[in-house]
Structures are given as C-alpha cells and as structure tokens.
Amino acid sequence: GAGVSQSPRYKVAKRGQDVALRCDPISGHVSLFWYQQALGQGPEFLTYFQNEAQLDKSGLPSDRFFAERPEGSVSTLKIQRTQQEDSAVYLCASSPSIDTQYFGPGTRLTVL
Amino acid sequence: AQKVTQAQTEISVVEKEDVTLDCVYETRDTTYYLFWYKQPPSGELVFLIRRNSFDEQNEISGRYSWNFQKSTSSFNFTITASQVVDSAVYFCALIGGYNKLIFGAGTRLAVHP
Numbered sequence: 001g002a003g004v005s006q007s008p009r010y011k012v013a014k015r016g017q018d019v020a021l022r023c024d025p026i027s028g029h030v031s032l033f034w035y036q037q038a039l040g041q042g043p044e045f046l047t048y049f050q051n052e053a054q055l056d057k058s059g060l061p062s063d064r065f066f067a068e069r070p071e072g073s074v075s076t077l078k079i080q081r082t083q084q085e086d087s088a089v090y091l092c093a094s095s096p097s098i099d100t101q102y103f104g105p106g107t108r109l110t111v112l
Numbered sequence: 113a114q115k116v117t118q119a120q121t122e123i124s125v126v127e128k129e130d131v132t133l134d135c136v137y138e139t140r141d142t143t144y145y146l147f148w149y150k151q152p153p154s155g156e157l158v159f160l161i162r163r164n165s166f167d168e169q170n171e172i173s174g175r176y177s178w179n180f181q182k183s184t185s186s187f188n189f190t191i192t193a194s195q196v197v198d199s200a201v202y203f204c205a206l207i208g209g210y211n212k213l214i215f216g217a218g219t220r221l222a223v224h225p
Contacts, residue, residue: 031211033211033212033213035213041217041218042116042203042205042215042216042217042218043157043203043213043215044215045208045212045213045214048211048212056212059212089155091157093157093213095211099162100147100159100162101159101211101213102159103149103156103157103158103159104156105154105155105156106155106156108155
C-alpha cells in the first residue's frame with residue numbers, strides 16, 4: 001500500500017517568505033506527527049494530531065510555525081517569515097494509534 | 113525527563129564484520145516503547161523494530177538482533193556479517209508523552225567493501 005507522502009521534496013525560500021509543506025498520511029491512520037531534523041541531528045518533535053485535533057504543539061519553535069489537519073487526513077505545516085535557522089528537513093509520520101510511526105521522505109527546506 | 117543517548121557518533125567497519133550500535137535511555141515511565149530506525153542516504157526513516165518495556169526477550173531478524181536490558185536501560189542493536197547496504201545513520205528512539213518519539217543523535221555506520 002501507499003506510504004506517507006510529502007511535498008514538495010525540496011523547497012528553497014528567500015528569508016522572509018512564507019512556505020507551506022504538505023503531508024499525506026497512510027490512509028486510515030489516526031495520528032499524525034511533524035518532526036524537524038537539522039543537519040547531523042536526530043529528528044525533533046514539532047506537533048501531533050489525533051484526527052483533526054492538534055493535541056500537542058509543544059515542539060513548535062515559534063509562533064511563525066503553524067500546523068493544521070482540518071479534515072483529519074492531509075496536514076500542512078506552514079512557516080511564516082522564514083529565517084535561516086528554519087533550514088532543515090521536515091519529516092511527517094503517521095500511526096494507526098499508540099503504535100509504530102511510519103515516516104515520509106521529508107521536505108528539505110533551505111532558507112537563503 | 114526522557115532522553116536517549118547514542119554515544120557512538122560514527123562507526124566504520126569492513127564488510128562481513130559484526131557491529132553493535134549502543135543505545136541508553138532514560139525515562140520515569142513504567143510502560144514505554146523503544147524503537148530503532150534506519151536512515152539511508154536517501155533520507156527516509158525506515159522502521160526496524162519496536163519493543164515494549166515488558167518484553168525483555170532478545171529478538172533476531174535475519175542479520176539483525178536486538179538486546180534489551182532494563183537493568184542497564186540499554187537497547188543495543190547488532191548487525192551480523194555487515195554489508196555495504198547497511199551503511200546508514202541509525203537512530204534509537206523512545207516514546208514520550210502524547211506518543212511523540214524522542215530520538216538519540218544517531219550513529220553513522222559506514223561499511224566498506
């Protein structure tokens with residue numbers, strides 16, 4: 001079956017631009033997670049959805065970061081007024097419940 | 113606090129050597145889950161194994177084996193007879209609150225022909 005997909009795979013933005021990153025989870029998976037992975041580091045948690053409800057956003061680094069999952073399926077991570085420190089790979093994962101998380105290929109964001 | 117430590121930053125071996133990747137974790141939870149993921153150069157995180165805190169049985173899957181010891185808070189991963197295709201970054205992770213994964217810094221494994 002289809003895995004988690006993310007788009008775009010690569011995004012280059014000028015400092016100050018807004019970006020939107022999309023995640024399509026595995027069909028039927030209730031839980032959806034966003035992680036940020038800086039170069040040479042392990043992924044770090046950003047936010048968690050159970051269906052359309054955002055239950056934990058404690059990892060979002062600033063109020064420039066916003067995530068939504070309005071219909072409990074596709075999710076979008078939006079970063080406003082991008083800064084150079086936002087450059088990273090953004091990983092999306094989905095899970096059927098309290099279980100293994102399956103990751104997408106990630107979106108590599110480069111802010112110039 | 114919950115934490116995962118992978119003390120080995122990089123390991124380099126020659127094909128057919130056995131290699132063990134170390135993972136030490138910290139948690140106050142009595143029920144928890146531990147994971148290993150592989151991240152090849154393509155970048156996607158590939159799930160390898162999940163263990164829960166009540167199951168300390170070692171597990172073997174082909175050339176891969178895992179040694180979970182609660183007494184030392186360790187969950188080590190061994191690759192037997194390593195191959196070039198095993199070259200990747202390997203992450204150990206712990207489930208924390210709201211099911212978020214807490215990752216170690218990763219161990220980069222290079223297997224040379």
